[in-house]
Amino acid sequence: MYKYELHCHTSEGSRCASTTASGMIDFYKKCGYQGVVITDHFFNGNCTVPKDLPWKERVELYCKGYENAKKRGDEIGVDVFFGWEFGGDFVTLGLSPEWLAENEDLDKLTLYEYFEKIHSAGGYLIHAHPFRESPYTKALRIFPRHVDAMETINAGNTDFENSIADYLAEQYKVTKAAGSDKHSDAIKNIAAVELDFRAETLDELIDAMKNNKHTVKEYDLSENDGKIELTEHIPIKEV
Ligand SMILES: [Zn+2]
Ligand SMILES: [Zn+2]
Numbered sequence: 001m002y003k004y005e006l007h008c009h010t011s012e013g014s015r016c017a018s019t020t021a022s023g024m025i026d027f028y029k030k031c032g033y034q035g036v037v038i039t040d041h042f043f044n045g046n047c048t049v050p051k052d053l054p055w056k057e058r059v060e061l062y063c064k065g066y067e068n069a070k071k072r073g074d075e076i077g078v079d080v081f082f083g084w085e086f087g088g089d090f091v092t093l094g095l096s097p098e099w100l101a102e103n104e105d106l107d108k109l110t111l112y113e114y115f116e117k118i119h120s121a122g123g124y125l126i127h128a129h130p131f132r133e134s135p136y137t138k139a140l141r142i143f144p145r146h147v148d149a150m151e152t153i154n155a156g157n158t159d160f161e162n163s164i165a166d167y168l169a170e171q172y173k174v175t176k177a178a179g180s181d182k183h184s185d186a187i188k189n190i191a192a193v194e195l196d197f198r199a200e201t202l203d204e205l206i207d208a209m210k211n212n213k214h215t216v217k218e219y220d221l222s223e224n225d226g227k228i229e230l231t232e233h234i235p236i237k238e239v
Contacts, residue, residue, distance in 0.1 A: 001215075002034040003192040004205060006083070007091050007128060007151070007179025010065030013040025015048050017183040021069035025078050027185035030228045031221070034198055035079035035205070038066040039091050039179075042084045044107040055104040063097045081202040087111070090147070091126040091179060092118055094206055115146045124206045126177045129154040130168070131161040144172040149209060153178035153218045155191040159235035162218075175209055178216035189233055192217045 009017035010024055019027070021038065028036050040062065041047045049061045066082045073080035083093040084100070090111075099121065100106070109117060118125055127147040131140060132154070144150065151157075152166040153176075169176050178191035194215045199205040208214050218233035 001194040001196060002198050003032060003194055003217075004199070005033055005036040005180055005182070005191070006093070006126065006177060006193055007039050007085070007154070007191075008036050008182045009040055009085075010038060010069060011048075012068060013038075013048055013062055013065035014183065015041070015046045019183070019185045021065045021067075022072040023185055024182065025069050025072040025076065025080065027182075027228075029076050029078050031190060031230060033078065033192070035081060036069065036073070037081040037083045037091075037093060037202065038069045039083040039085045040065045041088065042086050042107060045085060045088045056101050059097060059101045062100070066097070079199070081205070083202075085128060086114060089128050089130075089141070090114070091128050091151075091177075092123055093126065093202060094124040095121055111143070112146070115143070124148050124209075126151060126179070127174075128179065129157050129161070129165075129181065131164045132157050133161065142168065144168060144174050147174065149175035149177040151179050151191075152176040153191045153216050155180040155182070155189045155218060159237070163235060163237075175212065176216050177209065178218065187221045187223050187228065189218060189220050190230070192219065 010021035011017045012021055049058045070080040085091050125147045127150040130142050130150055150169045152169050153162050178193050180191045195208050219230040220233050222229050
């Protein structure tokens with residue numbers, strides 16, 4: 001199976017990330033992944049890009065994490081794709097840096113306007129960590145009818161939060177996605193979308209998800225002699 005990471009941050013683009021894009025790609029290579037989508041926090045999230053610059057310049061700075069990751073990926077054989085995380089909760093795939101550059105003030109849209117805009121442009125929306133409870137979450141906001149997929153596995157969520165997302169995805173018949181929401185290359189648990197073929201493009205990966213030709217997995221990691229070993233995660237049932 002070919003493993004893909006759909007939710008990954010870099011220190012170039014995300015304030016809360018501590019590993020560089022290149023370091024992240026090295027990490028995923030060690031974990032045996034075929035591909036990684038770089039999804040740094042967009043301007044309305046915990047982003048490194050200064051606010052007082054022209055839009056196009058901001059987009060250029062924003063894309064540094066992806067570009068550095070792509071460069072490293074080309075060197076060591078990891079397929080790197082572009083995406084972003086909107087407002088902390090919506091992983092957005094299928095649109096290019098050029099599209100971002102042309103859509104000034106995207107970050108000012110309300111969520112419903114944003115969903116509409118992304119879909120009319122042909123983008124794909126994944127509801128990130130839908131049931132995460134944290135100090136910055138004032139309320140659970142779930143949009144099962146407005147997203148294309150939902151993270152039923154987010155490696156930063158508890159098993160309980162993931163199990164509720166999985167139940168909801170089943171009930172609403174929403175495509176299941178997985179993402180690690182990685183901010184560092186620490187040896188922790190990790191999520192993967194798995195395919196039985198190598199996706200040449202991100203569109204191929206998205207198509208596979210649309211047709212439910214993928215599986216979602218979570219692994220525990222351990223390090224042995226500098227090698228990273230993956231063991232399938234067994235969820236703990238607790239509230
Ligand atoms: Zn973050
Ligand atoms: Zn994230």
